[in-house]
Amino acid sequence: MVRVRYLLDTDTVSALTRRRPSEALLLRMATTAREDRTTSSITLSELLFGAHKAGARSTELVTRIRAALPRSPLIPFDDAAAEEYGRLRAHLEAQGTPIGQADTQIAAIALANDLTVVTGNVRHFERVPGLTVENWLA
Known part of the structure; x- marks a missing residue:
């Protein structure tokens, strides 16, 4: 059984919903096994929030x-992620470099599950100690 390796962040999944996703993203998706990538319940909630704000669309x-x-399957925000979140948020706030609740939760899920975050928002996620980040959008 192949273990999931990549956690797609909100901006990456959002880019896939566009009528014309970037060539770089399509290439990475084509060269990465489907079983190797997933997303989180946090990302789904962010995307659905945005969709429901769009009214008629x-x-x-x-x-x-x-x-x-x-x-x-989506990776949930579970007890292990909550533990990582508490530690991580306290650390980032103490450093004066918070990254926002949803991004902190996504980073915590990745840390708790030993996943690489795939995001175009590298600047935020690089602040997280021990987190591996890749940008498939560039």
Whole structure:
């Protein structure tokens, strides 16, 4: 059984919902096994929030979001992630470099599950000690 390796951040999944995703992203998706990538319940909640704010387009956007989700099960924000989140948020705030609640939760999920975060928002996630980050959007 192949273990999931990559946790797609909100901006990466969002890019997949566009009518014309970037060539760089499509290439990485094509060369990475489906079983190797997933996303989190936090990312799904952020995407659905944005879709439901879109009014008349919300049904179309929800459909596109669901189609863009990796086939692997979503990784939840569980007890292990909560422990990482508490430690990480305290550390980042003490350093004066907080990254926002959703990004901290996504980073915590990645740390708790030993996953690489795939994001275009490298600047935020590079502040997280011990987190591996890749940008498939560039």
